Amino acid sequence: MRVVKYDDIVKSIRDMIIYSTTHLSPDMKKALEEAYKNEKSEVSKAVLKQILDNAKIAEEEWKPLCQDTGLAIYFVKVGEDVKVEGGSLKDAIYEGTEKGYKEGYLRASTCDCFTRANLKDKVGYNLPPVIYFDIVPGDKIEIEYAAKGGGSENVSRATVLAPAAGKEGIKEFVKKVVSDAGPNPCPPLVVGVGIGGSFDYAAVMSKHALFRDIGTKNPDPELDELEKELKEELNKLGIGAMGMGGTETVLAVHIETFQPGRMCHIASLPVAVNIQCHSSRHAHITI
Amino acid sequence: MAEYRLKTPLTDEDVEKLKAGDIVYLTGTVYTARDAAHKRLVDLINENKELPFDLKGAVIYYVGPTPPKPGEVIGSAGPTTSYRMDPYAPILIEKGLKGMIGKGKRNETVKEACKKHKAVYFGAVGGAAALIAKAIKKAEVIAYPELGPEAIRRLEVEDFPVVVVNDVYGNDLYEMGRKEWEEK
Numbered sequence: 001m002r003v004v005k006y007d008d009i010v011k012s013i014r015d016m017i018i019y020s021t022t023h024l025s026p027d028m029k030k031a032l033e034e035a036y037k038n039e040k041s042e043v044s045k046a047v048l049k050q051i052l053d054n055a056k057i058a059e060e061e062w063k064p065l066c067q068d069t070g071l072a073i074y075f076v077k078v079g080e081d082v083k084v085e086g087g088s089l090k091d092a093i094y095e096g097t098e099k100g101y102k103e104g105y106l107r108a109s110t111c112d113c114f115t116r117a118n119l120k121d122k123v124g125y126n127l128p129p130v131i132y133f134d135i136v137p138g139d140k141i142e143i144e145y146a147a148k149g150g151g152s153e154n155v156s157r158a159t160v161l162a163p164a165a166g167k168e169g170i171k172e173f174v175k176k177v178v179s180d181a182g183p184n185p186c187p188p189l190v191v192g193v194g195i196g197g198s199f200d201y202a203a204v205m206s207k208h209a210l211f212r213d214i215g216t217k218n219p220d221p222e223l224d225e226l227e228k229e230l231k232e233e234l235n236k237l238g239i240g241a242m243g244m245g246g247t248e249t250v251l252a253v254h255i256e257t258f259q260p261g262r263m264c265h266i267a268s269l270p271v272a273v274n275i276q277c278h279s280s281r282h283a284h285i286t287i
Numbered sequence: 288m289a290e291y292r293l294k295t296p297l298t299d300e301d302v303e304k305l306k307a308g309d310i311v312y313l314t315g316t317v318y319t320a321r322d323a324a325h326k327r328l329v330d331l332i333n334e335n336k337e338l339p340f341d342l343k344g345a346v347i348y349y350v351g352p353t354p355p356k357p358g359e360v361i362g363s364a365g366p367t368t369s370y371r372m373d374p375y376a377p378i379l380i381e382k383g384l385k386g387m388i389g390k391g392k393r394n395e396t397v398k399e400a401c402k403k404h405k406a407v408y409f410g411a412v413g414g415a416a417a418l419i420a421k422a423i424k425k426a427e428v429i430a431y432p433e434l435g436p437e438a439i440r441r442l443e444v445e446d447f448p449v450v451v452v453n454d455v456y457g458n459d460l461y462e463m464g465r466k467e468w469e470e471k
Binding site for chain 2: 040041042043044046047050051053054057058061063064065066067068069105106107108116118150151154182183184186236237238239240242243244245246247277278279
């Protein structure tokens, strides 16, 4: 059994948060540079220029790319042969999150659903995070993290289609979500699509799809094709950067299905669309 | 698409020359307020009480910045989505508000108020929060410090880059831009 120290996990998470909220990941930078090159509308091009300039300033000054430093979202794979010493893994993630957000001068964006009060002194600074745990073979701990902003989360949607709706029904739903969202979620977007599983699990997969690096292929050739088709069709909507009209609305569409196979209940076709703004702050570490 | 440099507070004359799609660089005082602060401002108006700042010609920026690091004027400070302020904006416009800075669509009531009382809605680039912070030269909390990032701040800005989304003539850049670039 491999042993990992609690304090090491806290520090790794803290550092990952501070770095990734101030440094745009290479895949996003590349995708935005390409969008800037391809954009045909003058206004949207000017917007993309500001977005790229912003990334440069943020990186140089270690200043948050966006003031909405999000809810902290984690997907954690825990090896069966690893043990945390000095505390629990969950507590370490909480402590690392609080440290990262506080010491990185990031915004505490969590609040009571009803009173809307920020409970940073009672519950903790930007706590709680959303964590999905999985147990896998091996002796490593893999942690994927994203700072998920509210604007793009507010326009995300999930549904359960009738099986007869098929692939066309899925496409229509994705298009409707992006079209209705318009300028609000800060396009150009990454569109995460979860298909299959259950109502709730489709949403989890749609979120996890956002962690995949842009420019990587979907391992399922049929879904890879569907991603490309959807991207092309979504870019015909004309929404453009920040919704000001243009040709570059979507940087990538990423699809995840319920594995193994691409399964769901015989009566259902669950589909979820999680929208990600252009400030996609995601990172991962292996401990 | 024209480019203007304007000083706040804004006048009727200033906003009358602006058309949806114009780029504007704002200099002067701008106040910050989000949902919670808007609710309080409207409550004060309904109770006939004095507001923490003069609305005449004022510009409100919808922002909740990150905390400043030691020595910084302000943290990152990009716009938040504006529709959440739609229920409160019309009465503020009626009382003299001339400009709002945010991102995303406004409802018809806000657009109508912009037409009727001559006010404009500016779009700033969401997520360009470190870049926009450079245009903010001073920041001071003037009301509701207990709201943290949602407190009302008086900002002094220089050449704050915005785009006119809704003008006083009823134009909407989001609708215009999309119509122009949509492929059927």
